[in-house]
Amino acid sequence: MAHSEHHHHSHSEISNTSAPSYFDVMEAAVQELLIEKGLIKPGEIRRQIEVLDSRTPALGAKVVARAWIDPEFRQRLLENGRAACEELDISFYDDTQLVVLENTPRVHNLVVCTLCSCYPRPVLGLPPDWYKLKPYRARAVYEPRAVLAEFGTHVPDDVEVRVSDSTAMVRYLVLPMRPESTEHLNEEQLAALVTRDSMIGVVPALNSDGGV
Amino acid sequence: MNELSQNDLSKSEQPVAALGEIPAFGPGDQVRILTRSPIGHYRVPSYLRGQRATVLSVVRPRAIDNEEEGYGKNAGWKGYYYRIAVPMASIWSSYNGSSSDRLQIDIFETWLAGE
């Protein structure tokens, strides 16, 4: 640590480049050693970074919008989430299955991973920090309505809250309800209404007037 | 030997599944999450130990027990996970919400017993 701080101070006046942190150095060292030993190839890491960069909530939004306009696709999506996403050329780069949880006027779904940070990365990208931190993980399973309220979502008493604790080989994606007054919108415009948080289940999808 | 294999052929209409090949539970079955305290690694959160649950579905394909996978077992015998539902009100005695609110989770078969 002292070593890298020394670099940082001695060069900071003339360069914005700050010394790599201890953990940054450790990551680089592990990677180099594994490459030298022939266990992984440098191109694999670069390629996987491209894979990660290409996965954003826009993919999940595309899936949701399609399900809103195409009832048969919606049916296939609810039966086998992974296969339906693959129809839209969204590949699953890992061994995970995808279960799509449909919100209805009677049911509100919420996804959490209490043990770590399981998340449908192929369709949403990497999770936000709050999803990985203790308050959300600890509380979502025993006071989901209070947690939802902190996101501004008030679920009426006659709507059943279903919390999915995602801990194994299945990942969960919430299919939010299509907001009202969106009949005139095309698929692309509908996709623009679908936020990441609505697919985690902490907020509803809203129309352009902010209505559900 | 010859006689035996002929007999086997004539009887082979019904294939016999290997142990563990057929799911032990199906949708609607009542199960109990076992109460045990492994150390080292587990994927059954403490807050659910001992709870009664309803099976929603069988997770396919089968998978390696994640307690063993955590120590580097990458191949070999696989078993089923079951997606189950537990009423929130039975997990938390002071649950503040609707009585129909529920928790859903996937639990490996070694952690479930029939009711």
Place this chain on the structure above:
Amino acid sequence: MSGSEHLLTRLPNDIGGLPADQISRVEHELEPWEKRCHALADVLDYHKIINTEEKRRGVEALGSEVIAHLSYYERWIAAFANILFEKGILTPEELARKMEAVEQNWAATLSEVERRMGS
């Protein structure tokens, strides 16, 4: 319970149902090394050098004190190092030497940049 067994029987990451603060909706763009670390995790799993479940177990094995103070990807890389030592794929000495070399390379690159900038 005699009082200490819960330190073993409740894993540090098993926090569902525990009292906790209000949710603060924090997010940050991953730093380059964090993204590299995530990509490394995926590649290690593809080759089953360290599978995803081993990574989770390796993080838990760091213990609650370390987990509480390290950031998300700091835990991952520390867990990877430990697991690679356990498997005999790397030795602590190798890693220490390589880390020193990485730092020296970085310093050398920086002085080259500074030289070109005419400092």
